[in-house]
Amino acid sequence: MLAMPSTSGARLALATALLGALGACVVAFALRSGRPRADFAFTGGGEIRSLDPHGVTGVPEGRVLRLLYEGLVARNPQSLAVEPAAAEGWKVGPDGRTFTFALRADARWSNGDPLVASDFEWSFRRMLEPATACEYASSLWLVEGAREFTTGLAADGTPRERDWSRVGIVALSERTLQIRLERPTPHFLPLLSLHVFAPVHRASLEPLQQQFPRDWATRWTRPGTLVTNGPFRLVERRIGEVLRFERNEMYWDARNVALRTVDVLSVESWSSALNLYLAGELDWVDGAIPSSLVPELLGREDFDPRPYLGVYFYRVNVTRPPLDRREVRAALATALRRKEICELVLKAGQQPAFSFLPPQVGDYRPPKTFGESAEYAQKLLVDAGLADAEGKLDLRALELHFNTSEVHRDIAEVAAEQWRAALGLEVRLRNQEWKSFLDAQGKLDYDLSRSSWIADYADPSSFLDIWTTGHENNRTGWSNRQYDELVTAARSERDAARRRELYTNAERILMHELPCIPIYHYVSQNLVDPRVGGFGQNVLNEQSPKYWYWRSDEELADVRAKPTRRSKRVESHGPSAGLYPPSRAGEQP
């Protein structure tokens, strides 16, 4: 035992010194990692779920995974056209359902291993294996035999042994991969460009899974262990803080990648993200800018909201009277004044929605649907016998259900007031925390429930499939046989014009029946440093980090001289000499 100093004053001094030293140690330990600023830093919110492409679903994960992985094909960040990626090209067979991909000879993994067709075959097999628990597995079921492989059931529902040789994915040679679909599917290639269809490195993953059957997942995605095939590789990961990436020099197109290091910061609060951006700590913030701050940002050259393939809508529980009557749903849809919601609450240029699909889905044009008119809405209710000629309503109070959030509450309040003013309808608000909200919505425990839908790819199927009978994302109890038939027919229709027409007819039914009341179509809300070049402007707000670079002063001046540019200049925090890929280094001074 330590000899105790005799007086209490000395004891106190000793204790203080010990505690102070301990505190200093704690602080020093917690701060031990010092990182210089990366060439490019961005945030899309909090910590992502996983770096395993077969273990993720969300948009924030997609942003990060496109740094690490590259699928067979990719979407052009400006036009969204499907382009070669790990595959240098592909051929579609005359039956429209056989795709043969030719892999690049120089495609490699970040450890130098060649990337071969069997890597893709194994990766797609991994997606489909039930043990992987890949949440996107069902989207690969349009491949021949894939559904049976995951479910272990034959088409007629009888149990059947899992047999990979019956699945239409096969590596014909080291550089040739063939995928056979159940039926011709025009949206297969855009779907395949999703980040979840990335290959994973079998040689490093399989031994880990054998050695650590329980916790391989926590060992595999570490810097130094994770082998990937994209333009960047993982070099550091601090949970809830940062993911640090470095250019992958093994990447086949590394010469065209400008950035040497990229940081993805985890920032939970959007106002903090905004502060970090304004201080130059972040170069790109993608997310929900609080609508109270939007008016201050509008007009700045670094804030340019653009149409985004997402729709905000209210689900209607059609199993509950009086909402089982179409007239009531139509009255609700037509009595709203969406422009008011967009301008008073949202403020960033969101567009009032009169169709479920936004107007920018490829060549698709939504049909003409309903309009807004309080008189018409009233007339609907009178005709249905739910209101008398003076407009006195014979309808129970409805409940509008939403998940706890300031903006959802604001919209709900405005909508409820509009319904009250136009129809005399009483609408009560009910908010729930997110998971409880989802639980109630899934159990159809609501009258009207807030929802949104973001497209995976720019095709009507990405929006309209969910309203088919029994679809797990339908969640309204609505079912319409004619609608189901139209969507099913459109899915495998190879004639583009005919296919569009089928979808238009389907949406016309949807917007006549109104199991969902569209409110507005989203806009993207990127804050991006004006000096950043190669930034994707598209309706999916999808980025290809390999194209990002920093513009030099001369190039920035050229861009600013364009008439379309927003007027209010802001200071750039990027390097004034710019940062260009090695392949363009010769052009620059």
Added chain:
Amino acid sequence: MRRFLLRRLAWFALTVWAVITISFVLMRSVPGGPLSSDRTLHPTVEAAVNARYHLDWPAWRQYLQTLGPLNLDEHGLFGDRSDVFGGILALDLGPSLQHRDVSVNEIVAQSLPVSAALGVTALGWALLLGLVGGLVSALRPGTALDTSARVLSTLGLSLPNFVIASFLVLALAVALPIFPVAGWGSPAHLVLPGFALGAPFAAYVARLFRAGLLEALAQDCIRTARAKGVPWRSIVLRHALPSALVPVISFLGPAAAGILTGSLVIERIFTIPGTGSHFVAGALNRDYALAMGVTLVYTVAVYALNVLVDLAYALIDPRIELEKDA
């Protein structure tokens, strides 16, 4: 001393068990699960994910798996025996359901030092400002100095820490860019969040210390000492200070606990990768393992801090005997 520690240890085990059980029941009785999202999974796929995380097991089996120390899955004692131990009693908090690449042990190991550093800084601010403020007030009672110190401490007590934080960011990071607006990585990142987190506690310490000192200085022995000609400095430092510090020290336990659990708002505002944010996110995301892990860490930390404070009493004031406190 030994008996004291043993008794505390027994209570500790009981507390931890109760916390585990109550958290387990509470987490599973709220609606929604770790897998629910705005995109519902296909039933086949959902079943596969449930199976991977044993969410398809009956509750009693999940409880025993959480508790440990025996691993009940196909790799445990009754399976291929490659992984016999698991669960909290085997110090394995399991995989996080929300952050699937990391175990809860890893999350705690990475975030706890960060929260601890933030807590230490906050406590440092609290003690520095509180003791200086209290001392100044007590030695010059009734003066303008005393009044202003007391007004400041009332402000510190009544303003929520996120208001102080926002104000500090505006003043010292945006208007005058002295400190970083948010983030983590250097000692400068600690100053503002530490201050915002520590301010209410500083105010409380100041009040306690002022009252304690005034009381100590009014004692007969102090008057005697002054009459005998002991220098004022020595009276304050050697005789009044130790007894005036006892209430401050007894406040340190609750203060440390409050700083630990109150840090989540500050961590969010300043984007600090500490444990606080996982505490809330774990519960909101129904990440059963993470919520359980962080709750346990807080339980252990608060319990340990209280024991430390009890030990500190004895160190400061020999009149206090640990054996008698029960």
